[in-house]
Amino acid sequence: MTSASTDHEDDAPFGESARTRNLGWLIRTTGVCALVATVLGVVVAPGMQGYASDASVEWCEHAAAVFSYAMAILAIGAVISSTTELVFTRRAESVSGALVVSGAPLVIVLLVVAMTRARVLPDAPFPWQLAIGIAIVASSVASTSAWRAMHGAHTRALAIAISVFTLAALVRIGAWEMARVAGERGSVGLGEVSRGAVTLGVVIEAVAQTVVAAWIGSRGRLGLVCSSVAAILAFGVTWGAASGAHADAPAWASALHAALAESSALPAPYALSAAQSFLSASAIFLAAAALLLRAQPAAITSAFALALVSRGGFDVPLRAIAIVAAAMWAFCAAFDERLLWAALSASPPRASIPPSTR
Numbered sequence: 348m349t350s351a352s353t354d355h356e357d358d359a360p361f362g363e364s365a366r367t368r369n370l371g372w373l374i375r376t377t378g379v380c381a382l383v384a385t386v387l388g389v390v391v392a393p394g395m396q397g398y399a400s401d402a403s404v405e406w407c408e409h410a411a412a413v414f415s416y417a418m419a420i421l422a423i424g425a426v427i428s429s430t431t432e433l434v435f436t437r438r439a440e441s442v443s444g445a446l447v448v449s450g451a452p453l454v455i456v457l458l459v460v461a462m463t464r465a466r467v468l469p470d471a472p473f474p475w476q477l478a479i480g481i482a483i484v485a486s487s488v489a490s491t492s493a494w495r496a497m498h499g500a501h502t503r504a505l506a507i508a509i510s511v512f513t514l515a516a517l518v519r520i521g522a523w524e525m526a527r528v529a530g531e532r533g534s535v536g537l538g539e540v541s542r543g544a545v546t547l548g549v550v551i552e553a554v555a556q557t558v559v560a561a562w563i564g565s566r567g568r569l570g571l572v573c574s575s576v577a578a579i580l581a582f583g584v585t586w587g588a589a590s591g592a593h594a595d596a597p598a599w600a601s602a603l604h605a606a607l608a609e610s611s612a613l614p615a616p617y618a619l620s621a622a623q624s625f626l627s628a629s630a631i632f633l634a635a636a637a638l639l640l641r642a643q644p645a646a647i648t649s650a651f652a653l654a655l656v657s658r659g660g661f662d663v664p665l666r667a668i669a670i671v672a673a674a675m676w677a678f679c680a681a682f683d684e685r686l687l688w689a690a691l692s693a694s695p696p697r698a699s700i701p702p703s704t705r
Contacts, residue, residue, distance in 0.1 A: 371645035374425050374676050375638070378649035380418040381656045381669055382634050387411035390631070394606030398598055415665060419458065422653075422668040426451050429675035438682070443491050447675060450488040454671050457481040461664040475527065478662040482520050485667035489513045492674035499681030501690035504562040505647055506681070508654055509674050511555035515659030516670075518548040519613065523662065526614055538614065546616035549623050552659050556629055559651055563636050566643060573639055577632035584628040589621060630655045644689050646680040649673075 388411035395404045430451050433439045439448040461477060490513045496506035522544035529537035564574035584603060590596055591604030607624040616623060634652040653673035657666040 370425075370428050371649075373421065373428060374649040374653075374672070375645040377418060377421040377425050377672060378634070378638055378652035378656075380414050380421055381653055381665075382631065382638065384411055384414035384418050384665070385634075385656050386631060388415060389627075390606045394602040396605060398602050416462075419462065419665060419668060422665075422672045423455050423458070425672040426455060426668065426675055429672070429679050432679045433675075436682070438495075438678075443495055446491050447488055447495075447678065450484055450491075451671060451675060453484050454481065454488060454667060457484065458664045458668050475523075479520060479524070481664055481667045482516060482661040485661040485671050486513050486516050486520075489661075489670045489674040492671075492678040496674070496677035496681040499683075499687060501644075501687045502647065502677050502681040504558060505650055505654070505673075505677045508555050508558045508562075508651065509670065509677060511551060511558065512654055512657060512659045512670065513661075515548050515551040515555060516657075516661040518544055518551060519659055520662065522548060522613055542614045542617055545613050546619055548659065549616050549619045549626065552626055553622065555659070556626060556633060556655070559633050559637070559655060560629075562651070563633065563640065566640055569642075570636075570640055573636035574633070577629060577636045580632050581625055581629035585621060585625040588624050588628075626658070630658050644680065646676050646683075647690060650676045650680070 387407055392404065392407045392411055395407055430439075430448050433444055433448055438444040457477065457480060461473070461481065464471070465473075489509055493506040493509040493513065496502040496509070522541045525537055525541035525544060528534070529541055560574050560578065563570045563577075565571075584607070587600050588603040588607040591600030591602070596604070607627050634655040637648045637651040637655070640648050650673040653669040657670035657673070661667045661670060
């Protein structure tokens with residue numbers, strides 16, 4: 348039995364994932380809703396505080412909540428559909444497939460519990476035990492799915508990006524726990540170690556976004572333009588946010604500074620606060636760039652967008668379901684032969700090396 352299971356896991360056939368192609372609209376809509384919810388809830392609404400009327404801020408927060416709930420519902424649907432795909436194609440019979448299929452429903456349950464608690468007790472702090480639990484489960488599902496997605500040449504870059512984001516999430520969890528214990532015990536040394544872990548997490552996230560930017564830039568002229576524009580816009584937003592830290596800064600710069608400020612229980616990183624702000628902006632622009640690549644399969648581009656939205660912050664329930672949906676769709680897409688050929692046909696041809704002349 349063990350030998351058969353191992354053979355099935357290593358030599359899984361292609362061409363069985365018709366549902367992955369037929370439900371491409373689902374993962375694409377999920378990516379769009381996640382991007383809009385991130386822009387409204389993480390950037391626009393915090394930046395409007397103190398610079399717009401209370402009615403405008405309230406309307407923006409309401410719109411962000413609507414898109415967040417829509418994204419959660421769609422992401423749950425994407426996870427369920429990919430789970431069904433893994434079961435029907437018998438990939439859940441392998442050890443890694445069973446881990447993914449069993450862990451995904453647990454993430455959904457924890458997400459529903461977290462959202463229900465936030466609805467019933469809006470002013471109560473989010474329990475750190477629940478945050479760490481959902482982060483660990485999401486990391487397990489994402490890393491296992493990414494490992495299986497390495498099988499496909501068209502999903503390998505996506506699998507690498509998801510794996511690096513997962514590593515950043517684990518480092519973030521460790522830094523968070525060390526910061527919490529340091530606060531309880533008054534340990535200065537442990538607090539410094541926590542700051543070092545946060546700094547390492549920023550570096551790891553930068554590596555993940557570099558992988559995504561390189562993949563987008565290699566998708567032909569449109570991809571190169573989109574990745575370049577995303578980088579330029581991210582630099583511009585970061586520069587504007589940095590100038591907004593001064594007392595005499597214009598209102599738009601101060602709003603950007605407030606929007607990109609990391610509202611987190613984690614300590615500030617060593618010397619990389621500007622890089623952290625840049626990554627907050629670049630994740631949004633790169634996610635939009637990935638969604639603009641309509642020639643590429645939606646299962647791949649939207650998974651990139653969801654991975655960017657997660658940003659290695661799996662302790663946040665919506666980011667956890669985003670990375671799980673991205674990783675599981677990457678798992679399914681890796682074994683879809685038609686998606687492989689669709690991705691290859693949409694990619695630019697490689698330049699051939701002319702034969703040497705005598």
